[in-house]
Amino acid sequence: MNLKVFSTLRKDFMKSVKDLYEKLLDAPEKYRILLYSGQLGLIVPFRGTENMVSNMLWSGKAAYLRAKKTIWRAGGEDILGYSKKSRNLRILLIRNSGHFAPFDQAQVVFKMITTFTAGKAFV
Numbered sequence: 001m002n003l004k005v006f007s008t009l010r011k012d013f014m015k016s017v018k019d020l021y022e023k024l025l026d027a028p029e030k031y032r033i034l035l036y037s038g039q040l041g042l043i044v045p046f047r048g049t050e051n052m053v054s055n056m057l058w059s060g061k062a063a064y065l066r067a068k069k070t071i072w073r074a075g076g077e078d079i080l081g082y083s084k085k086s087r088n089l090r091i092l093l094i095r096n097s098g099h100f101a102p103f104d105q106a107q108v109v110f111k112m113i114t115t116f117t118a119g120k121a122f123v
Contacts (some may be wrong), residue, residue, distance in 0.1 A: 018052055021052075021053075022056050025056070025087070025088060030086045030088050031091075033089050034092065034112075035053065035089070036049075036081075036091065036093070037091055037093060038082070038093075038099060038104060038105075039093050039094060039095050039097060039098075040096070040097060041098045041099040041101070042098070042099065043099040049091055053089070053091060055115070060087040060088070064084070064086035064089065065085045066086075067084050069082045069084045070083050070084070070123070072092065072122045073123065074111070076107075080108050080111065081112075083122040085122075090116065090122070092122070094108055094112070097109075
């Protein structure tokens with residue numbers, strides 16, 4: 001790791017960004033936000049992502065808490081993960097991956113990004 005980059009970013013380590021997500025979710029621009037975690041990740045576990053989102057203060061919180069998780073499949077067969085959506089927020093669990101989901105499940109992460117950016121459904 002580059003020591004200059006490391007020392008510049010050090011003050012941001014272990015700092016919550018929950019307040020930034022809250023602002024973005026309620027921004028008039030209606031930004032679409034995707035949060036994902038690997039099923040086996042220990043550094044940013046999916047349960048931690050769910051807890052953070054459940055405790056955020058934003059206008060879509062009640063709808064998020066009522067929303068059901070859905071199974072995300074590849075062509076109706078293999079289960080790629082699990083998704084939950086409310087308004088402009090989607091959270092995803094990527095199966096069979098850890099903290100480095102793009103390395104562990106490169107094709108799945110590529111499909112996730114292309115599906116999200118195209119505004120398609122995770123089915």
